[in-house]
Amino acid sequence: MMLSDLPPAPKRAFIEERRAPRPGSNASGWSGVGDKIVARRRLSIVILETQEVWAFEAKDRLSFVHSARGRFDVDLSLLEIEELVGRAFLRVHRRWLVNIVNIRELQRTPDGGGGLWVADSHADASTGMRVPIARDATRRVRERLLEGTIGLRHK
Numbered sequence: 001m002m003l004s005d006l007p008p009a010p011k012r013a014f015i016e017e018r019r020a021p022r023p024g025s026n027a028s029g030w031s032g033v034g035d036k037i038v039a040r041r042r043l044s045i046v047i048l049e050t051q052e053v054w055a056f057e058a059k060d061r062l063s064f065v066h067s068a069r070g071r072f073d074v075d076l077s078l079l080e081i082e083e084l085v086g087r088a089f090l091r092v093h094r095r096w097l098v099n100i101v102n103i104r105e106l107q108r109t110p111d112g113g114g115g116l117w118v119a120d121s122h123a124d125a126s127t128g129m130r131v132p133i134a135r136d137a138t139r140r141v142r143e144r145l146l147e148g149t150i151g152l153r154h155k
Contacts, residue, residue, distance in 0.1 A: 039065050039072035046072050050088065054118040055131050056081050056097040066129060068120050092116060092141050093134045104128065106145055114138050 037048040052067045058078040064071050074081070082089065082097055089097045098118055105117035113135045119128025133141050146152060 037065055037074070039074045041070070041072050048072075050085075050099070051101060052120070053099050054102050054120075054129060055099060056089070058095045066118075068127060090141060090144055092137055093132050096131050098131055100145075103145060106133075106142060108138070111135070112138065114141075116141075 035050050037050060037053055039046045039048065046069070048065065048067055048069070052069070054066045054068070056074070056078060057064045057066060057071075063074045063076060063078055063081065065074050076084075078095070078097055082091060085097070088100060090100050090103075092098050098116055102118050102120060103116050104119050104121075106114065107117065107130075108114040114133045116131045116133060117128055118131055
């Protein structure tokens, strides 16, 4: 039998294979087009791995991505970013979308609000950033962070 005698592979199977997650891809639920975020810093294009991203911020009609490497401009709105990243990121405030894998601490304040300390897992205690949590989102954020954990009651 020659190679030319074999029937062609169905195109549909090839498309489904290409859409399947790659081995080693982000297992945190990233459902975007790829595993990288492309942003701008002045005249440069910056490429970030999704695991590096701490948070996305909307401010004054602009959007930014924060990481240990700095703050960079992105061309998408926070709503568009949220639709692309799915459950890998958590909306904690109307202006903030946070990468769940980089949340290190939930800080509550007496007024019912709070904040998150976001940092890389290998970073020292001074490297990171505080992200505010909207008062009406505090309970939802706490419940989401405690999903699948042990040690505290899930009130």
